[in-house]
Amino acid sequence: MIEALISGLLLGGFYAILAAGLSMMFGVMKIINLAHGDLAILGAYGVIALTTRTEMSPWLSLCIVLPVMALLGVLLQRWLFARTLRAGILLPLLVTFGLGAVLQNGLYGVFGSEAQSLSNSLGDLAWENWQLPGGIIVGKLPVITFAIAVLVLTGLQFMLSFTKLGRSIRAASSDAEAAALCGMDAHRVHQAAAAIAVVLAGLAGTLLAMQATVSPYGGPTLLIQAFEAVVIGGIGSLWGTLIGGIILGIAQSMGALWDPQGFQLAGHLLFFVVLGARLWRQHRHQIGRPSLSTLFKLRLKKVRRA
Amino acid sequence: MSDTLLETRGLRAAHGQLLAVRDMDFSIKRGEIVALIGANGAGKTTLLRCLSGVHPVADGQVLLHDRDVTALEAHQRVQRGLVMVPEGRRLFGDMSVRENLRVAGDHGRKGEWTLQKVLDALPALVSIIDRPAAALSGGQRQAAAIGRALMTNPDVLLLDEISLGLSPIAVDEVYRNLETLRQTGSTSMLLVEQDLSRAMAFADRILCLREGRIVLQGLANTLSREAVTQAYFGMETVPHLESKV
Numbered sequence: 001m002i003e004a005l006i007s008g009l010l011l012g013g014f015y016a017i018l019a020a021g022l023s024m025m026f027g028v029m030k031i032i033n034l035a036h037g038d039l040a041i042l043g044a045y046g047v048i049a050l051t052t053r054t055e056m057s058p059w060l061s062l063c064i065v066l067p068v069m070a071l072l073g074v075l076l077q078r079w080l081f082a083r084t085l086r087a088g089i090l091l092p093l094l095v096t097f098g099l100g101a102v103l104q105n106g107l108y109g110v111f112g113s114e115a116q117s118l119s120n121s122l123g124d125l126a127w128e129n130w131q132l133p134g135g136i137i138v139g140k141l142p143v144i145t146f147a148i149a150v151l152v153l154t155g156l157q158f159m160l161s162f163t164k165l166g167r168s169i170r171a172a173s174s175d176a177e178a179a180a181l182c183g184m185d186a187h188r189v190h191q192a193a194a195a196i197a198v199v200l201a202g203l204a205g206t207l208l209a210m211q212a213t214v215s216p217y218g219g220p221t222l223l224i225q226a227f228e229a230v231v232i233g234g235i236g237s238l239w240g241t242l243i244g245g246i247i248l249g250i251a252q253s254m255g256a257l258w259d260p261q262g263f264q265l266a267g268h269l270l271f272f273v274v275l276g277a278r279l280w281r282q283h284r285h286q287i288g289r290p291s292l293s294t295l296f297k298l299r300l301k302k303v304r305r306a
Numbered sequence: 307m308s309d310t311l312l313e314t315r316g317l318r319a320a321h322g323q324l325l326a327v328r329d330m331d332f333s334i335k336r337g338e339i340v341a342l343i344g345a346n347g348a349g350k351t352t353l354l355r356c357l358s359g360v361h362p363v364a365d366g367q368v369l370l371h372d373r374d375v376t377a378l379e380a381h382q383r384v385q386r387g388l389v390m391v392p393e394g395r396r397l398f399g400d401m402s403v404r405e406n407l408r409v410a411g412d413h414g415r416k417g418e419w420t421l422q423k424v425l426d427a428l429p430a431l432v433s434i435i436d437r438p439a440a441a442l443s444g445g446q447r448q449a450a451a452i453g454r455a456l457m458t459n460p461d462v463l464l465l466d467e468i469s470l471g472l473s474p475i476a477v478d479e480v481y482r483n484l485e486t487l488r489q490t491g492s493t494s495m496l497l498v499e500q501d502l503s504r505a506m507a508f509a510d511r512i513l514c515l516r517e518g519r520i521v522l523q524g525l526a527n528t529l530s531r532e533a534v535t536q537a538y539f540g541m542e543t544v545p546h547l548e549s550k551v
Contacts, residue, residue: 164412171398171409177360178396183384183413183458 003136008253010142012246013149014207018222019229019241021200027236028173028193031081031092035100036201036226038219042103043069043202044209045111051121058118062206066199073198074191082187100219107216115213122210145207153238169193228271309335311494312462317366319356326352328518334462339488339495341509343502349518350498351393354464358390359383384414387461395451399440403431403450406439407457414458424453427486445476449483465497481508502534516540
């Protein structure tokens with residue numbers, strides 16, 4: 001049980017990195033990037049290809065692939081997303097759906113359908129673990145993944161709070177027209193945000209390939225998990241994304257304890273419960289009724305008075 | 307060098323099939339303050355949005371420093387000194403006032419207006435500088451929006467509906483701030499104002515719009531209230547309306 005909790009917590013780090021990219025794309029450009037999971041798989045395959053052909057360390061390959069992913073993000077934003085955005089919200093959905101299909105079939109054409117992994121290239125790290133008191137075993141790689149997630153999110157938070165680019169991203173996501181009236185070239189800011197989002201996708205995909213296997217058609221599953229983490233944690237908050245990822249990871253680990261198939265199912269159920277609760281709360285707010293938390297506080301006050 | 311900072315030639319703009327600005331010709335000189343008045347739907351906001359580059363021009367030209375800027379995007383016009391404070395202030399609500407000002411400072415032109423100078427000119431901002439913009443009152447928001455525009459070092463400041471939704475005290479405060487700016491003499495202003503009395507008292511020149519056209523223009527101190535009222539409403543002066551302006 002405790003092992004499952006820890007495992008779920010650590011899994012949350014992976015989901016947080018994956019979801020942060022999706023959240024940034026939506027927050028800044030208002031695009032729901034349906035190809036986000038496929039971009040993660042593309043990044044993973046990039047690192048796998050470089051590692052197996054050059055026999056260099058996967059970490060070094062990652063350092064080479066991530067700038068390429070950033071460039072890909074800039075090009076996608078410049079040549080694809082920016083053009084589709086002018087046509088409303090439906091076209092970006094269709095275009096990113098199409099991009100996902102192109103990536104899936106492209107990867108299938110180049111690498112075949114066989115699932116691939118980076119764990120063989122990692123050496124002992126792939127299975128090394130720490131033994132905690134009480135016979136609890138914690139893998140080193142999941143801990144490293146979680147540490148990377150915290151580092152990445154801290155770095156992003158620092159960038160958003162204290163740098164010119166961060167202020168620009170926040171301003172453009174708040175009101176693009178007002179940002180332009182401040183002299184900001186929103187196109188460039190969007191390109192920077194797209195680069196960050198695609199880098200995060202590539203990083204998440206690679207971290208997944210280090211711990212498990214990836215296949216050309218695995219992108220949509222990753223997209224769903226990223227979407228669930230974003231919805232659970234709340235859009236627009238990096239730390240909310242981490243918390244959402246952790247909650248999703250713990251739910252999945254607990255589900256797997258009950259039944260191996262329960263891993264995915266528990267995550268989906270939790271997502272629906274949170275989504276339903278949010279919609280219900282919004283509905284109550286719209287019809288002018290107090291939220292459940294307000295009702296609870298009022299009831300508590302009554303009880304105390306009594 | 308010409309004394310004219312901003313000029314339009316045959317400017318037209320539309321909302322779908324509706325022509326909101328028709329064959330607009332006017333100019334603003336260095337240091338001049340021009341008030342744009344007119345009833346709702348006269349085309350004032352559309353004109354300002356066209357000038358700032360956030361609304362497409364259907365025909366005609368916008369010239370800044372005698373150069374055609376019609377094809378430039380909004381951010382490129384800001385770089386050349388043409389800046390708008392939009393209707394509703396449009397501050398970045400999640401960001402503090404300081405961050406709002408810094409965003410404009412990061413991307414605007416470099417010049418005499420620095421954060422310190424803006425705070426000196428708009429002292430009301432000092433006490434709220436680290437508060438989130440979303441938590442400000444209407445008057446404070448307007449001051450912050452003007453400060454943000456100044457951070458881009460504008461030559462021409464376009465102010466849309468500056469007193470809309472503000473209490474009389476807040477409007478007084480906004481006009482005190484604008485008066486401070488007038489004293490600096492470095493920035494020309496084109497302001498949209500619904501309050502005719504305020505507009506005529508503050509501006510050097512009045513432009514009255516009706517159905518997308520300039521129907522009256524002249525120096526504020528030479529125009530009679532009767533003439534302005536007639537142009538504003540497009541009818542003969544009615545005594546009880548005249549008393550309101």
